[in-house]
Amino acid sequence: MADPGGAVGRPLPRSGARRLAFGRGKYSDDLRFPGLLHLAFVRSPYAHARILGIDPAPALAAVPGARVITGAEIATVCKPWQGTMDHLPTMVSPPQHAVAVDRAVWQGEPVAAAVAASRAKAEDAANEVAVAWEPLPAAAVRDRTLDEDAALVHPELGSNLCFSTALGTGDSEAALDGATHVVEGRFSFARHSGIPLEMRTVIADYDPGEGTLTVHGSHQSPWHQQDTLSRHLGIPEHLVRVVAPDIGGGFGIKLHIYGDEIAVSAVSKILGRPVKYVVDRMEAFVSDVHARDQAVAARLGVDGDGRIRGLSVDALTSLGAYGSLGRPPISEGMMTIMMAAGAYANAHYDARLRVAFQNKPPSGMYRAVGQPIACAVAEQLLDWAAGAAGIDPVELRRRNYWTDDDYPLRTPGGLAINRLSPRRCLDKLVGMMGYESLRAEQADLRKAGIHRGIGVATFLEMTSVGPAYYGPSGAHISTQDGATVRLEPSGAVRCVTSVIELGQGTHAALAQIVADRLGVAANDVGVVGGDTATTPYGGGAWASRGLTIGGEAVWRAAGGLRANILELAGSILQADRADLDLAGGAVCDRATGEPRIALSEIGRIGHFRHDTLPPGIQPELAVTRHYVPDAAPFALANGVQGSSLEVDVETGEIRLLDHWVVEDCGRIVNPLLVEEQIRGGVVQGIGGALFEECRYDEDGQMLNASFADYLVPMAAGLPDIHVGHVETPIEETALGTKGAGEAGTVGAPAAIMLAVNDALRPLGARVTSLPITPESILEAIAAARAG
């Protein structure tokens, strides 16, 4: 679609990065508001406890002028919500108050708010609020929450079971019985979170005179916020405005509705003053949504040639105390069972999923939702099957991928797939890795007692999820995005988008799309977004949708403006618009490319010199379009990752040597941005594989809620990450893009786990719990030695 030499496809640095690199970013906490009050929360020290009473007196004595507002008072202006889904009648989730009223159900649940003139004074006051507690038994051990004697998170439900389901096709039991080799494993994926470096922040300003609520916040989906604030605080929607300024990372964590954030607006409504709340890091660990936390038992059967005969998966996902409003808490588990081994031909599959509540922070969507689990389980089983059958693991993948003749198809997990390119990705990756020589080097070093491991994992990435999922759920979340593209009088172009920018660079890529549609340079296009009052309605930033959905809306809006410009030019030039084109910042002759009139002239005449136009000409130099991805339920990207590492079998330490990714996200608008999305995603996947875990004791107390104790990847010890591309544009859209934001995180844990187990193979040791720690490696080696 791009003109030769156009902006689409080029690795252009993004203009929005400049002010951030010069310290001129404007994150929520950087904004200034006259008359601002600051809020701090009193949070439950218990995982489960009854609130017997809240006495604000000591706080008011300690901080004169402070206010203490309890959950019960907030509930007078804010209705509770329920994280249920219309299309899943058997899924339960009880009503959740913004701030707990009678009972706290996780350590860290807010129970009261203290408000004062500064954050420090608000914290002083919060520390003095006297809460009388009656501690209750907590359900806090993942694999025991469904036991008959488990404490109940919500006694009124009678069970901790939130949801269960099964899916599959064929007869996996018989197929596994008839398989030549059957491999199996029990896997565990720790609870962790997204840890954006900027913590959640909200400034709510309720104006009692106008009845308006203006909220600035670090949020990925301001429209969902607007809807929730309107409905639950009882403010007409046109009087609610949500603005997302610069956002310091989100990774899914910031797309949810949080009780503490909604409470800030409720407090502003009660007090009639602007109120700010910034989550601090210790609070973030016990209030941001958690993810993963899944146990999976799985079996795979292959025949003597290594061809898959059948697969069986049984998954247990442990949530926190609630699902999130509008965002199915079962997604982590559903994605696991739907996506497992989806790239491979297989006729016999069965999967079971159970999802259970625990007394822990609510669960939500974190980058790659469930897919890293699906990938790690299936790919590890395939590696073991290759070992059992005596076939090279890469060769075993080649034998099992769907072939091009199989498409379109529906996988046993239920995914409708029009086309994938795993074979081409694998071939490219194997070349980049120098796979054969790595294997030879591995064999040589093994003779010297050095344990190198190689992992090659195929992944699928579900992106740009459309209305087929969100519509029937009843969630007030749009899967559509919109854009307005406007020609300014100078000939520059402005694009107003519903796409939320939080560092991915999507806005810069949108400018490239506009540039090519209108024949201007990308840096002549300004892109703004992040304001529900002034931009087209949309969904926000989630499910790697920005370019595939928001980009298509921009493509259409810019196309509409293009047509209008050519029509106006036709009347100015007395030319047939069919003979005109746009290039080089001008309207030009389509046949010769000769410039006829500059866009700056079109802008000047179209905005200021209507007197010179023929009667009846109404210049329309702004066009709004929306796009809903209606042709497919989602855009499925795919790829392969490779890891090379070394395990010190004496200390259990892992040294990451190299990492490779080949991915196919359809047409690439800006390879510089895509590659850094991939690399950043890989490192978050490495975090999940080797470091990140919210550790809890049996009473539901988080044990490592600080950066000193919760490990995240640091620059040292990480490998360089080599990225290659295969481009298979999708046919459903003009742009042909698929998402790329989660690919790295989907495949990296699998590649790492496979490589570790490949290194340990001569010792007969296996690790199947993430994160893999030196301790777990030594335990696995000791267990293998003990037989």
Next chain:
Amino acid sequence: MDEFADIELTVNGEKIAKRVEARQHLVDFLRIELGLTGSHLGCEHGVCGACTVKVDGSIVRGCLMLAIQADGADVWTIEGVSDSGEIEDLQEAFINRNALQCGYCTPGMLLTAAEMLEAGRKMTRAEIREFLSGNYCRCTGYHAIVDAVETTMESRFGG
């Protein structure tokens, strides 16, 4: 809790005299009292490096230093080093290499990288990674940041 002290210091080359709360840390002072919001807070317990500022010639964790401890000090923030142009090449390298995404860690990362550059020599990628390990970045995976620092070293100290 309401204890105050008078301090005088130089911030980005400008003399400042202020009465501050004894418990206020340096970055809260810079952000709240002086409006220098380029320095960020990512943990307030000295691990993540988002609050990195330069005090008397060395980078420090601005969240682990009280404002009153900066009495008499010479403090530089991202705003000051941006205005002076002293790290413009490094900033351009970050932008061109897309070595920042959300940008929240970037001011601290740049000041740390600038201190590395003050050593006046090229470093290996492993050395650069080691030096940067006190600064968390959740977006980039660090690879592009290492590239940008390496590029700047090459142009300053020869290929």
